[in-house]
Amino acid sequence: MIRPLHPGTAAIVKATIPALEAHGLAITKTMYASLMQDPAIAAMFNQTDQANGRQPHALAAAVLAYARHIEHPEKLKAALDLIVERHVAVMVEADQYPVVGAALLGAIRTVLGDAATPAIMEAWGDAYRFLAEVLITREADVYAERAALEGGWRDWRSLRVEKRTRETDSVTSFWLVPADDKPVLMHKPGQFLTFRLDRDGLNTRRSYSISSAPDARGYRISVKRDPNGQVSRWFHDQLAVGDIVDVTPPAGNFTLEGKAEVPVLLVSAGIGITPFMSMLLAPRVSGNTHPLHLVHGDHDLGSMPFQSELVNLSATTSPLLIDLFESLPKSAASTERTHKGRISASWVRSRVTPETHVYVCGPRSFQRDLIHGLVEQGVNREQIHHEFFGSDEEVTSGRS
Ligand SMILES: NC(=O)C1=CN([C@@H]2O[C@H](COP(=O)(O)OP(=O)(O)OC[C@H]3O[C@@H](n4cnc5c(N)ncnc54)[C@H](OP(=O)(O)O)[C@@H]3O)[C@@H](O)[C@H]2O)C=CC1
Known part of the structure; x- marks a missing residue:
């Protein structure tokens, strides 16, 4: 159940907008530095986007937008839809929210110092709690919907590499079928699979668009070898026919659905x-x-x-x-x-x-x-x- 914000939270959070404008990026950088100490959490994030600062920038902008619109959550709908989509793509779970919340609050305290009064800390704690409850509820709905569909599943599912096809010198396709030989969820064209890669020194999750027609037998993904990319090199050099990989159900909204007849x-x-x-x-x-x-x-x-x-x-x-x-x-x-x-x-x-x-x-x-x-x-x-x-x-x- 989503409990509403405490009375008074919105006003205090809005009063922190100037501090967020000045220090938002320092806060999110500090937060990520602390989160990345945990390998299970680090695996959820694209480390390139961490290194080049894109992720801290994006989160600082999101935190500021939340503070600005905290009294009008309908203005955040598009942003929340995107966050839910990203979260379910890498299988974010409810028990990870308190870890992230503690890192965010710790970073606010570290960066703002004495300016982070107990009232401010309490208000941001409440604001984070509320947002987390909204996201957890919506993500639970998506997980349940996907699991209920024909061929769907809730957690990670094991797929077997049935075939590799060389498309060009640098692109190889991998045909994946369920290890349990039961049908898989037919994807919508444009969707992707996310892989949990935690072997051979990899500790990451990575998404690849599905390149085959919808088929309950399985999926094809096509990977371009990036000479500097650890994951694409692993697919090309290590992943063999008969090997098993763990994947989420197909996800993503980059689809043609609902616009039939439109050029x-x-x-x-x-x-x-x-x-x-x-x-x-x-x-x-x-x-x-x-x-x-x-x-x-x-x-x-x-x-x-x-x-x-x-x-x-x-x-x-x-x-x-x-x-x-x-x-x-x-x-x-x-x-x-x-x-x-x-x-x-x-x-x-x-x-x-x-x-x-x-x-x-x-x-x-x-x-x-x-x-x-x-x-x-x-x-x-x-x-x-x-x-x-x-x-x-x-x-x-x-x-x-
Ligand atoms: N679903 C998704 O989100 C997916 C995303 N991708 C992303 O797509 C990217 C594809 O990269 P890759 O195959 O290595 O691309 P390449 O670097 O091989 O470039 C492919 C072509 O794009 C051209 N190009 C590059 N920049 C521009 C530009 N600004 N305007 C016009 N043409 C341009 C290149 O021209 P030139 O030779 O002049 O540089 C080249 O002809 C990857 O970054 C990957 O992450 C891929 C698959 C799915």
């Missing part, structure tokens, strides 16, 4: 094509009728995965258009639908009608440039959907 423009760069492969393959299964247009950019045709699948799709799926861009072409030859250079916002803009929904996935700078360019050129922000693992604040805010 859809899928714009990807690099391995960002993976969720779109699932969307493109799905019509065969679900009778999806969106007019689809894929615009994909990569270094050259040789580094583009799934080309034979795309050729098959364009021959068998109607209506489907595919435009490919090569930023570092190896040959001067081009066709009506293969282009030289990077995908530009103005090229995409000229294909967007007032009805089109644009889905964007790829490197962070690509998403940021494209989304800003489209909005600058008059595309309604509501028509644009994007997906990025990790904190995506700067994709939408313009911070680089």
Whole structure:
């Protein structure tokens, strides 16, 4: 049950807004430094986003927004929806909230010093308790809903690597089937799986978009090898056919659902094509009728995965258009639908009608440039959907 805020909490929390504006980042950095001492908690966070400061920035902004809108929680709905989505993706549990709360309050006390009076500490304790109860309740509902669906599950489920497929020199697909041979939850195209990786020196959770059509037999994910990436190298070098991995049920809201018949423009760069492969393959299964247009950019045709699948799709799926861009072409030859250079916002803009929904996935700078360019050129922000693992604040805010 969610207990309301104590009378007086909101006024005191609002009075701390100037202190949060001045010291919010110091507070969240101190908080994360303390949390990361616990390996089980550290595993929940993307360590790259910790190291480059994105996560502390994002949390400082969230804490400030909470203080500003504490009397009008409806204004926080979109932010809370995103937090719930992120939390269920990495399987945050109710018993982790007190640990995080203690770290946040400890950091407020450390950074504000004597200014953190007992009344302020009590008010922030109450504000955190209230927010935690809201999130725990909503997350419990999502966990229960997913477990109740056909093929769904509540905790981690063991999947077996049935097959590995080499897509390009740097991309390999992994076909995963349930170790218990029972059906799995059919994903919505665009969703991802999160893996619990706690072996071979790894202690992390990592999400990968599902690149196959919805199928109760299992899932395909496709991983690009990053020479500096510990996890992608582990998938490529260690994960063999027959091995078992633990995953969450499919999660994420980067889906086409609810917008049938609406023209859809899928714009990807690099391995960002993976969720779109699932969307493109799905019509065969679900009778999806969106007019689809894929615009994909990569270094050259040789580094583009799934080309034979795309050729098959364009021959068998109607209506489907595919435009490919090569930023570092190896040959001067081009066709009506293969282009030289990077995908530009103005090229995409000229294909967007007032009805089109644009889905964007790829490197962070690509998403940021494209989304800003489209909005600058008059595309309604509501028509644009994007997906990025990790904190995506700067994709939408313009911070680089
Ligand atoms: N569901 C999700 O959230 C997923 C997210 N991803 C993310 O997608 C990213 C893909 O990275 P990767 O495959 O290594 O990409 P690459 O670095 O290989 O780049 C792929 C292509 O994107 C082009 N590009 C890069 N920046 C821009 C830009 N600002 N504007 C236009 N074109 C640009 C590159 O051009 P050039 O050669 O000129 O640099 C290249 O042609 C990863 O960071 C991954 O995390 C991937 C899969 C799923």
